[in-house]
Amino acid sequence: MSKILELNSQSEWSNTEKTIFKFFGIYFFLQVLPLDLRFFKHIFSTNWLQIQYRDIFYLSRYSPTFTGDDSFFNWLVIILLAAIGTFIWDKIYTKETNYDQLYYWLRVLVRYRLAIGVIAYGFLKFFPIQAPFPSLSNLNTNYGDFTAWKLFSLGLGVVPSYQSFLGLVEIVAGLLLLNRNTATIATLIILPFTGNVAISNIAYEGGEYVYAFYLVALALYLFAFDAIRLFNLLSLEKPTAPNRFQPIFNGKWKQYRIVLKTVFILFFVVFYGFKTYAGYKNNGYHFPKAEGIENIIGLYNVSEFRWNNQTIPYSKTDPIRWQNVVFEKWNTLSIKSNKPVIIEHLPSEELYKADSNRIYEFAGSQGRHYYSYDFDSTKSALSLKNRNKNHASDKLSLSFKRLNDSTIVLSGLSAGKDSVYAVLNKINKKYLTIEAKKSGRRNALKL
Numbered sequence: 001m002s003k004i005l006e007l008n009s010q011s012e013w014s015n016t017e018k019t020i021f022k023f024f025g026i027y028f029f030l031q032v033l034p035l036d037l038r039f040f041k042h043i044f045s046t047n048w049l050q051i052q053y054r055d056i057f058y059l060s061r062y063s064p065t066f067t068g069d070d071s072f073f074n075w076l077v078i079i080l081l082a083a084i085g086t087f088i089w090d091k092i093y094t095k096e097t098n099y100d101q102l103y104y105w106l107r108v109l110v111r112y113r114l115a116i117g118v119i120a121y122g123f124l125k126f127f128p129i130q131a132p133f134p135s136l137s138n139l140n141t142n143y144g145d146f147t148a149w150k151l152f153s154l155g156l157g158v159v160p161s162y163q164s165f166l167g168l169v170e171i172v173a174g175l176l177l178l179n180r181n182t183a184t185i186a187t188l189i190i191l192p193f194t195g196n197v198a199i200s201n202i203a204y205e206g207g208e209y210v211y212a213f214y215l216v217a218l219a220l221y222l223f224a225f226d227a228i229r230l231f232n233l234l235s236l237e238k239p240t241a242p243n244r245f246q247p248i249f250n251g252k253w254k255q256y257r258i259v260l261k262t263v264f265i266l267f268f269v270v271f272y273g274f275k276t277y278a279g280y281k282n283n284g285y286h287f288p289k290a291e292g293i294e295n296i297i298g299l300y301n302v303s304e305f306r307w308n309n310q311t312i313p314y315s316k317t318d319p320i321r322w323q324n325v326v327f328e329k330w331n332t333l334s335i336k337s338n339k340p341v342i343i344e345h346l347p348s349e350e351l352y353k354a355d356s357n358r359i360y361e362f363a364g365s366q367g368r369h370y371y372s373y374d375f376d377s378t379k380s381a382l383s384l385k386n387r388n389k390n391h392a393s394d395k396l397s398l399s400f401k402r403l404n405d406s407t408i409v410l411s412g413l414s415a416g417k418d419s420v421y422a423v424l425n426k427i428n429k430k431y432l433t434i435e436a437k438k439s440g441r442r443n444a445l446k447l
Contacts, residue, residue, distance in 0.1 A: 013099045017099075018099060019086065019090065021099055021102070021103060022085070022086045022089050022090070023082050023083065023085075023086045024082075024221065025102060025103075025106050026081070026082040026085040026086060026089075027078055027079065027082035028106060028109075028110055028218070028221055029106065029109070030064060030078045030081060030082065031063070031064060031078060031214070031217075031218070032109050032110055032113040032218075033109070034062055034064075035064060036064055036065065036066075038062075038065065039059075039062050042055075042058055042059065043059075051275075052275060052279070053123075053272060053275035053276045053278070053279050053351075054279075054285065054351035054353070056120070056267075056268070056271075056272045056275065057120050057124070057272075057351055058351070059116075060116045060117055060119070060120035060268070061117070061120065061211065061349075063210075063211060063214050064078065070208075070210045070211060070348070071210055072210060104247060107180070107183075107221075107222060107225065108180075110218050110221055110222055111177045111178070111180070111183055111222060112177070112178070112264065113218060114174075114177055114190070114215060114218040114219060114222065115174040115175075115177040115178055115268075116174075116268055117174075117214075117215050117218075118170045118171075118173055118174040118177075118190060118194070118215065119170065119171055119174035119175075119268060119269060119272070120268075120272070121167075121170055121349075122167045122168070122169070122170030122171035122173075122174060123167060123171065123272060123273050123276040124167065124276065124349075125163050125164065125166045125167025125170065126164050126167030126168055126170075126171060126276075127164070127167070127276050127277050127279070127280035128157075128160035128163040128164055128167075128280070129276075129279060129280050129284035129285065129286070130156075130163070130167075130349065131153045131154070131156035131157040131163055132157050132284055132286045132287065132360070133157050133158065133160065134154050134157055134158060134433075135287065135328055135332075135361045136297065136298070136299065136326050136327075136328055136329075137326045137328065137332070137334040137361060137362075137368055137370065138154060138361065138365070139431050139433075140299055140324065140326055140336070140368075140429075141336075141365055141367050141368055142367055145365055145366045145367035145368075146364060146365050147205060147343065147345075147364040147365070148203070148204045148205045149204050149205045149206050149207075149345075149364050150363065150364030150365055151204070152200065152204040152206070153364075158433050166193075169189065169193060170193065171269075172189070173186045173189040173190050173193070174186070174269075175269070176189070177222075178261070178264075178265070183222055183225075184222070184223060184225065184226040184230075186219075186222075187219045187220075187222050187223040188223070190215065190216075190219040191216060191219050191220065191223065194212055194215045194216050194219065195212075195216050197212045198212035198213045198216060206347075207345075207346075207347030207348045208347075208348050208349060211348075225243070226243065229241075229242070229243065285351045285352060285358065286358060286360035286361070287328075287330055287332075287358060287360065287361055288330040288331060288332060288355035288358050288372065289330065289355055290330055290331040290355055290372075291329070291330060291331065292327060292328055292329055292330050292331045292332070292373075292375075293327065293375050293400075295405075296327045296408075297327055297328065297329050298326070298327060298426050298427070298429075299324060299325075299326050299426070299427045299429050300324060300325045300326070300327070300408065300424035300425060300426050300427065301324050301424070301425050301427055302314075302321075302322040302323060302324055302325060302422050302423070302424060303423050303424075303425050304421075304422065304423040305321055305322050305420075305421070305422050305423075306419070306420070306421040306422075307320050307321075307418060307419070307420060308418050308419050309419060309421075315338075316338060317338050318337075318338060319337065319338045319339045319340070320337070320339070321337060321338075322335050322336070322337050322422055323336045323337055323338075324336045324427075325422075325424055326368075328361075330355075331355075331372055331373050331374070331375075332361060332370055332371065332372060332373070332387070333370075333371045333373050333384060334362070334368045334369065334370045334371070335368060335369050335371070336367060336368045337368075337369070339369060340366075341365075341366035341367065341368070341369060341388070341391075342388065342390035342391065343363075343364065343365065343366055344359055344362065344363050344364075344388050344389060344390060345363060345364060346359060346360060346363040346364065355372070356372075356387075359387065359388075362387060362388060369386055369388070369391065369394065370386070370387045370388065371384040371385060371386055371387060371394075371396070372384070372385055372387050373385075375400065380399055380400045380401060381397070381398070381399060381400065382396075382397075382398040382399070382400045382410065382412075383395075383396075383397055383398075384396040384397075384398065393415055394414075394415065395414070395415040396412060396413070396414050396415070396420065397412045397413050398410045398411060398412035398413075398420070399411050399412055405426075406425060406426035407423065407424065407425055407426070408423075408424040408426075409421075409422070409423055409424070410422045410424065
């Protein structure tokens with residue numbers, strides 16, 4: 001029968017077990033603890049008096065890097081360092097070591113590091129801002145004009161309740177990690193869940209598969225603690241005694257443990273959850289904050305178009321002719337045309353503050369050019385600048401004239417001094433995904 005062991009007691013370890021532990025102990029110690037300057041640079045650059053959920057998120061997503069990019073090469077470096085450390089430990093450090101104690105504390109570090117990682121992403125999904133509902137421009141972009149990654153994100157964004165459920169799963173798994181008795185249950189949730197995230201990132205050309213596999217590796221290390229017992233019980237159907245290891249803290253250590261755990265929960269769960277909710281109520285972090293022109297949101301057909309005073313009839317193949325225009329709630333205007341788009345990618349989850357960096361709405365798509373605009377209501381002047389950095393020179397200076405509630409006339413010059421004139425007619429278009437949500441799944445739907 002398994003024993004209840006105090007923290008300073010130890011069981012018998014074979015030489016092979018000791019060597020394996022030394023290697024993985026050093027490896028996961030280097031993977032978990034922030035030892036590079038990038039982490040501390042973020043710590044010291046954070047305004048702790050006005051900390052936001054993005055600051056906590058970036059702390060939670062830390063993993064050691066040696067090349068500047070998050071790649072498996074960093075893992076190889078740590079494997080090499082762990083192998084060197086194991087050799088030195090075997091040959092030079094010969095003092096008696098309590099391996100049970102080291103193993104316990106290493107599992108504590110890994111548990112809490114993994115908890116931070118899954119909880120951080122969990123709240124971004126629970127308050128569905130990681131994959132926002134598609135913008136009006138996205139809803140008017142052809143399916144084939146999206147990359148695989150963007151389709152995956154949009155597919156998740158149209159079902160916010162499902163996204164919230166996924167976030168709840170991650171949060172629950174993270175909370176289960178905070179108790180050693182439920183840590184294995186947590187890993188049984190995290191391994192298939194985060195493993196699927198990692199594979200999905202590869203299949204859909206996402207950029208965070210390395211970090212997802214990083215979390216999977218941490219979960220595997222924790223799962224290994226009970227893996228043999230679970231195999232004997234579930235696969236071999238043999239009687240299996242549970243591990244009854246129970247650390248006994250004496251004196252002030254007991255108080256320190258309670259205080260540290262309480263601070264952890266208050267900061268990474270309660271405070272971060274509250275801040276993420278506030279970000280959700282403030283429209284998330286993907287779309288610009290600057291407001292657009294009042295009462296202009298919608299899809300507009302370009303009924304008349306002139307370029308250098310020459311009328312160009314409607315065409316889906318002409319690279320100059322505008323087909324339709326979308327005005328978003330924020331200060332983005334998108335134009336559909338056959339003008340080529342050099343696609344801009346968003347390889348990882350980034351929580352940008354500045355509107356100029358919030359490129360989600362057009363990242364991973366073509367078929368439309370997206371412009372941020374400044375509107376001078378006193379002069380009825382509209383200044384457009386292409387938001388795609390690959391088309392930074394694409395600018396327009398236009399006069400804005402609203403003939404009625406559904407007709408707008410734009411005229412002016414491009415950056416190349418070409419004259420442009422366009423008549424926009426608003427289309428009262430209904431969208432299936434929005435109308436279905438209004439009517440409910442049991443009611444009839446008519447567009």
